[in-house]
Amino acid sequence: MNVLIVGSGGREHALAWKLARSPRVSKIFCAPGNAGTAALGENVAIAADDIPALVAFANSRDIGLTVVGPDDSLAAGIADAFVAAGRKIFGPTASAARLESSKAFAKDFMKRHGIPTADYREFTDSMAAHEWCRTAKYPLVIKADGLALGKGVLIAENPSDAAQAIYRCMDAAVFGDAGKKIVVEEFLVGVECSIHALVDGGSYLLLPDCRDHKRALDGDLGPNTGGMGTICPSGSIDEALRSRIRSEVLDRFLAGIQADGLTFRGMLFPGLMLTSDGPKVLEFNCRWGDPETQVLVRRLDSDLLDLLEACADGHLASQSPQWADGAAACVILASGGYPGAYEKGKPIAGLADAASCPEAVVFHAGTKAAPDGSILTNGGRVLGVSSTGRDLVEARSRAYEAADKISFDGLQRRNDIGAAKK
Numbered sequence: 001m002n003v004l005i006v007g008s009g010g011r012e013h014a015l016a017w018k019l020a021r022s023p024r025v026s027k028i029f030c031a032p033g034n035a036g037t038a039a040l041g042e043n044v045a046i047a048a049d050d051i052p053a054l055v056a057f058a059n060s061r062d063i064g065l066t067v068v069g070p071d072d073s074l075a076a077g078i079a080d081a082f083v084a085a086g087r088k089i090f091g092p093t094a095s096a097a098r099l100e101s102s103k104a105f106a107k108d109f110m111k112r113h114g115i116p117t118a119d120y121r122e123f124t125d126s127m128a129a130h131e132w133c134r135t136a137k138y139p140l141v142i143k144a145d146g147l148a149l150g151k152g153v154l155i156a157e158n159p160s161d162a163a164q165a166i167y168r169c170m171d172a173a174v175f176g177d178a179g180k181k182i183v184v185e186e187f188l189v190g191v192e193c194s195i196h197a198l199v200d201g202g203s204y205l206l207l208p209d210c211r212d213h214k215r216a217l218d219g220d221l222g223p224n225t226g227g228m229g230t231i232c233p234s235g236s237i238d239e240a241l242r243s244r245i246r247s248e249v250l251d252r253f254l255a256g257i258q259a260d261g262l263t264f265r266g267m268l269f270p271g272l273m274l275t276s277d278g279p280k281v282l283e284f285n286c287r288w289g290d291p292e293t294q295v296l297v298r299r300l301d302s303d304l305l306d307l308l309e310a311c312a313d314g315h316l317a318s319q320s321p322q323w324a325d326g327a328a329a330c331v332i333l334a335s336g337g338y339p340g341a342y343e344k345g346k347p348i349a350g351l352a353d354a355a356s357c358p359e360a361v362v363f364h365a366g367t368k369a370a371p372d373g374s375i376l377t378n379g380g381r382v383l384g385v386s387s388t389g390r391d392l393v394e395a396r397s398r399a400y401e402a403a404d405k406i407s408f409d410g411l412q413r414r415n416d417i418g419a420a421k422k
Contacts, residue, residue, distance in 0.1 A: 001064025003305070004057070005030045005037070006048050006078065010332075010365035010384040011290035012069045015304070016040045017361065018297040019067075022305040029061065035375050036364025048073045051081045058087050065090060065309055068266075071287055072147055075101035079266075090308045092286050096262040100286040103145050103183045109284075113256035116248055116280045118185040118273075126170040129182060133162035139187040143283075144169050146178030151339055153224050155187070188282070190275035193234040194292050197250055197268045198307060200316040201257070204250050204268070205307075206242070208299060208323055209234045210292040211418075212271075216339060218416045225339045226381060229331045229417030231392055232295035236274055245272070245279050265312055294363050294384045295328035329396040329418045330386040331403045335366070336410025338380035346377040346408040353405040359387045359395075360402035377408055392418050 003025055005012050013036040016028050020040045028041030031054060037043060046053045048070050058066055066082055068074055068091035077094035091097075098105045110117045118141070123129035133140065133156070142165040144152030152175045156162035162184075169179035192214075196207040211234035216222035237245070249270060257264050269285035269292070288296075297304065302321040310319045335342035344366075354362050363386060366379015385403040389395035396418040403413065 001025065001305075002027050002029065002061055004054070004061075004063045004066040005033075005069065006054060006066060006073055007069030008032050008034050008048065009069065009290055009379075010363045010381065011288050011293040013037050013040075013363045013365070014294045014297045014384075015067055015069065015288065017363065018300065018304045022303045024303065024305050029057075029063070031057065034364045034378070035367040035369045036362075038369060049076055051076060051078050054078065055081050055085050055087065058082065059085065064088065065305070065312065067091075067308060069287060069290075071097070071100050071285065074266075074286055075147060088309070088312050090312045091266040092264040093262070096257065096264040097286045099262075099284040101147050103143050103283065104181055106284045107183060109256060109260070110281060113252050113259070115252045115256070116278060118188050118280060118282070120183050120185040122181060122183050123170075124181045126166055129166045129170065129184065130163060133166065133184065134159050136162070136184070137186075138162075141185040141187055142166065142169065143183045143185065144175045144179040145181035145183060146175070148175040148178045149226060151175070151224060151226070152178055188273040188275055188280055190273045191236045192282070193236050193272050193274060194230075194289055195245060195270055195272060196289065196292065196296065198266075198311045198316055199254065199257075199268045200265050200311045200314045201263060202314060203317045204254055205316055205319060205321070206246065206250065207296060208232050209237045209242075210289070210295055211236065212289065212292060213414060213417055216412075216414075218414050223339055225334075227289075227291045227332065228334065228414045229329070230289075230291045230295050231330075231396070231418040232292070232299055232328045235392065241274070241279065249279060249281060265314065290365075291330045291332055291384050294330040294386045298328040298361065298386055298388050299324045299326075324388065326388055326390045327392040327395040328386060328388045329392065329399040330363070330384045331399045331413060331417050332365070332381050333383040333385065333403060333406060334381050334412045335377055335379070336412050338412060342380055343410065344376070344378050346410060348375045348377060348382070348406065348408045350406040351375060354385060354402040357387070357398060357402035357405065359389065359398050361386050362402065362406070382408070
């Protein structure tokens with residue numbers, strides 16, 4: 001079948017890379033794609049949020065399955081539009097995607113269905129938020145309610161930090177409409193990890209756990225980003241804890257969407273904090289993680305199309321995917337200044353040398369091809385250099401060996417992705 005992938009980041013390149021290995025895929029289209037996806041199929045000059053144009057394209061090219069990457073496309077109702085047009089799509093409806101697009105909606109869902117999470121309050125009035133935070137217990141986590149490209153989570157160590165965070169979100173509108181409402185949470189202490197579960201509304205399939213590295217700088221310092229690298233497995237979850245995650249998070253989530261009448265056929269990606277009291281959900285995401293997808297596809301031995309199609313069709317219980325032993329690691333190469341302001345259009349050198357390293361695959365995130373065929377930077381996160389190994393030590397060593405081959409002006413990266421905590 002023909003497959004359409006919506007999005008332009010590293011996640012979409014990773015999905016295209018894995019789907020291209022399916023004998024059932026005739027052709028891959030990416031809208032709008034990047035320089036990496038162009039090598040695997042055909043890029044289409046349609047924005048990820050131009051839903052009418054995407055539906056029309058799917059109809060014109062007889063697309064058998066559409067796979068949605070970005071959260072904002074799901075929040076805008078792309079799944080609803082495709083289903084209405086009789087087109088198969090992997091992704092939840094807009095009402096179900098509110099579990100990601102509104103943190104307040106998600107917290108209320110968790111509270112009602114007994115899913116463990118941090119205590120919280122929500123505010124739509126900045127003065128009320130300022131007043132409450134003056135006497136609160138610190139540290140606190142202040143979150144813009146809506147989608148903010150992974151940057152709307154602010155840690156407040158004291159009332160001054162809280163006041164600044166509230167001002168940025170609600171008064172200065174740094175995150176636009178996403179910050180009109182905020183959620184203020186207790187600060188959870190523990191080990192952070194990411195889980196992914198395919199959900200078809202009637203059942204779910206838990207994938208291997210990962211650990212993302214959100215802070216921009218080594219040692220988990222600096223501002224939060226969309227993710228500077230990831231490892232799989234996380235090294236933090238044993239079978240007992242996995243069982244608890246199933247019973248306390250996933251089973252309750254499935255029962256919750258059924259009780260609330262939410263149509264969810266796609267990827268559930270909860271961020272977890274493993275606390276002394278057990279796993280607690282930091283947030284729900286309703287799509288593949290980025291850069292978690294890059295390591296998950298490297299370890300998946302089964303046909304990804306089979307999994308995605310079964311999920312979209314509601315037949316997920318028939319699937320038993322196989323996963324490679326060992327580990328995978330991915331190191332993000334970002335533009336200088338990210339997650340703040342950065343420049344685009346920097347020539348990238350060393351891509352072929354990196355790809356020739358043992359077990360290395362370089363996933364493009366923010367790239368574009370110049371008329372002369374050279375590859376230029378075109379975003380904050382530019383590349384995800386991934387590798388696999390017999391264990392995490394080998395996987396991260398190989399990923400950094402390949403990353404060392406790549407250069408561009410202003411290149412920024414973390415050097416401790418997957419390193420043992422000191």
